[in-house]
């Protein structure tokens with residue numbers, strides 16, 4: 001028996017990075033997964049790689065009508081809808097002074113309103129399918145949010161902090177209906193967008209790694225493993241932000257410079 005045997009999951013940002021790793025992990029544990037993304041070719045390829053338990057869905061999660069139509073389709077096709085993993089997001093850079101109205105609206109649409117669209121469309125359908133049972137939603141925030149201030153991430157922090165608040169509000173309002181609604185707050189993760197848009201030179205990559213207490217950034221699989229744990233095992237937890245950042249926040253006062261020899265002197 002897998003940890004998600006006979007469960008039906010919906011995951012967004014499934015074409016690459018954390019979302020893709022999560023789809024694979026959910027399927028390994030026995031789930032049927034609707035893998036949603038705007039990158040049609042990549043999600044079709046994912047189905048070829050992973051198998052028939054993946055149902056590729058071309059979906060723009062900022063399009064509320066398309067999201068509602070998709071949720072109605074899943075309701076028709078499945079006996080239950082057990083798990084919703086909202087993973088879409090993008091990383092606008094800069095301070096408030098580089099943020100114009102268009103960027104503000106785009107960031108809110110992609111990072112925050114998309115999560116709202118998915119939750120609004122799916123919560124009633126998840127409930128109708130399984131009123132008495134466990135229903136799980138995992139949203140994707142970031143440690144760069146209300147959790148930890150990072151430089152030049154004004155819009156990103158605003159929109160991801162809102163995902164944390166949205167998560168807590170939804171969790172509070174739906175706990176008595178059997179919903180567990182949590183979010184994950186990753187630190188830096190080695191994904192396509194990180195490599196192609198942020199860690200674009202060896203120097204930048206080193207700077208990202210140097211700020212991590214563990215001396216490396218996360219793999220998408222490490223984040224997927226936490227999402228799976230929340231979905232399959234964390235049955236007494238709702239409204240929480242799960243920080244997964246390699247000790248970054250805890251080391252915000254600065255990473256120690258003591259040598260291994262010094263550190264081990266008294267061990």
Ligand SMILES: NC(=O)c1ccc[n+]([C@@H]2O[C@H](COP(=O)([O-])OP(=O)(O)OC[C@H]3O[C@@H](n4cnc5c(N)ncnc54)[C@H](O)[C@@H]3O)[C@@H](O)[C@H]2O)c1
Pocket residue numbers: 012013014015016017018019036037038039059060061062087088089090091110140141142143185186187188189190191192193194220
């Ligand atoms: N990579 C990191 O360092 C990091 C750190 C903290 C949090 N996060 C968050 O994790 C999530 C995933 O990040 P990642 O780096 O794995 O992904 P990524 O940026 O590599 O990929 C994002 C995926 O989302 C899809 N997408 C974008 N807009 C969409 C839309 N409107 N509708 C449907 N799909 C859309 C893209 O096609 C892409 O496949 C994001 O919410 C991100 O903010 C990432």
